Amino acid sequence: MWATKLLACYLEGEPFKIVLEHSLHVAGYALEIADRLELAENDRLFINEAALLHDIGVCQVYAPELGLYGKKPYVMHGVLGRAILKKEGYPLHGLVCERHTGVGLTSEDIIRQKLPLPHREMCPQSLSEKIICFADLFYSKKPGSLGKRKSVAQVRKKLLPFGEEKVIVFDAWLTQFDMH
Numbered sequence: 001m002w003a004t005k006l007l008a009c010y011l012e013g014e015p016f017k018i019v020l021e022h023s024l025h026v027a028g029y030a031l032e033i034a035d036r037l038e039l040a041e042n043d044r045l046f047i048n049e050a051a052l053l054h055d056i057g058v059c060q061v062y063a064p065e066l067g068l069y070g071k072k073p074y075v076m077h078g079v080l081g082r083a084i085l086k087k088e089g090y091p092l093h094g095l096v097c098e099r100h101t102g103v104g105l106t107s108e109d110i111i112r113q114k115l116p117l118p119h120r121e122m123c124p125q126s127l128s129e130k131i132i133c134f135a136d137l138f139y140s141k142k143p144g145s146l147g148k149r150k151s152v153a154q155v156r157k158k159l160l161p162f163g164e165e166k167v168i169v170f171d172a173w174l175t176q177f178d179m180h
Helices: 002-010 012-035 039-052 056-061 073-085 091-101 107-112 127-136 151-160 164-176
Strands: none
Touching: 002 012, 002 039, 002 056, 002 073, 012 039, 012 127, 039 091, 039 127, 056 073, 073 091, 107 164, 127 164, 151 164
């Protein structure tokens, strides 16, 4: 598939294997949700492609635990991924990259946390973006835990330090995607 080949243009070796395995799990779960919602085939295709590419921006970040030695902080991988995919001719896939962190980042989050990101809204807007963002919350890129799906309680616990409003968004998605 072209998305996997594009990912391989930016990552290689162990980092490629980690990101690909993580992304395959995210894509699989996102497609389960798409099936549950009876989405059209073109939506399913986009979800699969964008889920495979959502972490492409890690190729430029410093995360030695993943074998990544770029110059940028990890929190930037979404905006970096958006820039890569825009340059490659996939701007809608790039929006998924930028908007998938947590349940999304508001400009207020970025300013309050003093994140090295542009001061703009980076929250999922389309149903496809929300589904991929949601599915990503359940899988880690931590070696040894790649295929382990987190429980709803574990996801809530991880989101809570970022504010109760993040858990509220997550819970709304649980209901929207009929995942209770």
